[in-house]
Amino acid sequence: MLARVRSGALMGIDAVVVECEVDMALGLPYFNVVGLPEGAARESKVRVVSALKNAGFDLPQKRITVNLAPADIRKEGAAFELPIALGVLAAARLMEEEPLERYLFGGELSLDGSIKPIRGVLPLAVAARNGGFQGVMVPAANAAEAALVEGLEVLPVAHLKEAVGHLTGKTPLTPLTRMGTSVGEAREVSADMADVRGQPELKLALELAAAGGHNILMAGPPGSGKTMLARRLPGILPEMSFDEALEVTKVYSILGLLGDEQALMRERPFRAPHHTLSDAGLVGGGPAARPGELSLAHHGVLFLDELPEFRKNVLEVLRQPLEEGAIHLARATQHITYPCRVMLVAAMNPCPCGYFNVPGHECRCLEHRIFAYHERISGPLLDRIDITVQTRPVEYHDLASKPQELPSHYYRQRVEAARERQRARFHDLPGVHCNAQMPSHLLRRYCVLSPLAEKALKNAVTHFGLSARAHDRILKLALTRADLEGHGRIEATDMRLAVDCRMLDRRGWLYFNTRGTASASPRPAPLRNQAPEHGGSPRLPPVGMG
16 A cells, blocks of 8 residues: 655755655565655654554554655655654555645654654745645644744644544644734843943944944954944844744754744844854854854844954855855755855954054064964955944043943934835845845946045045955945935945945054054054054054044
8 A cells, every 4th residue: 555645855944845655565564764864764663653553553564665755855854754654554544645635744753652843844834835735734832833834724733643633534623823924022122232331433333234234343452342242233233024034933943943932033143153163064064964153143143253263264165155145055965055144243353462552551462473363364255344443442431431322222223214215225126135235236226426425436446456346345335324324325424434444454454654553555564562753552543433
């Protein structure tokens, strides 16, 4: 006897329909699973047989063969156990096969027949909708996640007997009602910008980055507020749309990172991996082909603290994903694409000890060590960073006084107003939500420059020899500043600020003369803490917002 049940296998962040063919024939009792099963999928036969027996089903002593088709796709995880068990019952004629054709099934079986939660239920539900199925039957713990998909009947089951009872019509299940398309109510910000004293230039830089989705690099000594402000950036970002939240939830679903009571990712993700991260941990892949930190930060923030401490090969793999917003991995048996529309926020010290040219501190780093430290960050990677800003130690009067610092909701209102202008601008461009994502061929269409702004851009490109990518990113950043200020076109002030934010990729902050001013010379000045003529230690020149 032959029976067919449909399930799904994960490929990237999507699922493809898999047909579980179960054949029961005469012969010595034997249970075999074929069709490129991996790991837990090969062990499913043991749990399926025990679950069926402990649930009260008497199986005939026959040879059972299960084929998971198509055979060229790896089948991982225990999600195939529920469909295999139902297929065995249908092949043994203990239930009809016709009800099995209307649903996609997924679930892990315990030895007593109870059904445990699985990873990747949301992609499975999307595959069921796209494949024209009536609905899905999934573990009760995952049902709310599957109910995010519109136009799909979701049947939550906690035990194998419940699944069989519904399919035979004895004890019908009540489908779960679909969740709404609203991401949620207003957020409560635990880390508020009002907690940060001083640093007005850095706050302005973060506001610009949030308003346009731009990448930002903060450089300065330890304790100057880089990490503190980076962790407050998600609090000023606009709320995710339902479609964005659904994309983020799919990534977390296939990794099993959704909480017990969390069906939808409502907050923009913030990921801060340690600098010992591998390249596979960053972009994904590995033996089991899982998304990496870049995809986990999709539509959110990827914070790389101590940027030069990351291995050079890890930083270099960032270049293409930052440009395309997607990661393409080619393997022997499959090609996988992971999404990664992220804001890169990076922080670094001016030297290995962190106190190069900082007033009140003595840098003990040798010249060659400082250059080697900066050479870990390549020019092509810096070219993909829109904003570079220097942080300075917080002054005592800022720490001792009690000023009324602006809270996060003030910045968020300004950011949301700027993003609303961008949504109206790009309403006919699918996949483009902010200025940083705008294709280069549309720059002249949307970036209207005043004569003075045009002159400032021309002078910057000519004088500093900026690349074509830097030119395009300056235009996008200037447009973001215009959106924040409500300008109908890019004014000279917007352009000058955008040009100033491209300082670090010229290394000008590192090469200075005895007066402490930046030097654009290709031959760097000696790296010594030389005192200026008026006495005292020189500061780093004001980079980014100076």
